[in-house]
Amino acid sequence: MTKRTDLPCSEQALRDLYAALRLKYFRGPAGEPLLPPPEAVRVEWSDRATASAGLCYPQQRIIRLSTHYHARFPQDVEATLLHEMIHLIVPGHGPEFYRWMERIRALGGRVQRYARERALPKRAVWSYTCLSCRRSYAYSRRLAYGGRRHYCTHCGPVSGRLVERRLEP
Ligand SMILES: [Zn+2]
Numbered sequence: 001m002t003k004r005t006d007l008p009c010s011e012q013a014l015r016d017l018y019a020a021l022r023l024k025y026f027r028g029p030a031g032e033p034l035l036p037p038p039e040a041v042r043v044e045w046s047d048r049a050t051a052s053a054g055l056c057y058p059q060q061r062i063i064r065l066s067t068h069y070h071a072r073f074p075q076d077v078e079a080t081l082l083h084e085m086i087h088l089i090v091p092g093h094g095p096e097f098y099r100w101m102e103r104i105r106a107l108g109g110r111v112q113r114y115a116r117e118r119a120l121p122k123r124a125v126w127s128y129t130c131l132s133c134r135r136s137y138a139y140s141r142r143l144a145y146g147g148r149r150h151y152c153t154h155c156g157p158v159s160g161r162l163v164e165r166r167l168e169p
């Protein structure tokens, strides 16, 4: 069991950091926050993540940061958290992940494409990107009709058409 004193910061501080990073880096074209508000996400330390720096379960809105990793590399807390925050809206580490990384870096943030982590289960993920606001929605199962009968909840049924992509793990 990891002693709490080994942690670079408290869990409350992690949640505060999530809230600050969300507002600083994750905004849509009109400045609207793209990630769920802090009270709708669980950001926590995990003693069990030993092989990875962080984990993200986007559907359950859970981010876990490894106590082991960050006890060794406390300077990486923000970079790991940013990486996992991207996974809340982008599965995998493809071009879209890269675009987010570039955006964050342009604003002064430090984030890496490959943190030492396992972000997602090893299976294909279906991604649906809104043509208007470019938000992505990820599902482990394909939506019926290739997503053509779904629409972006932010943009509505008229402008929020979704483009389907299959992402390899
Ligand atoms: Zn990742």
Ligand SMILES: [Zn+2]
Pocket (backbone or CB within 6 Å): 130, 131, 132, 133, 134, 135, 152, 153, 154, 155, 156, 160
């Ligand atoms: Zn949209």
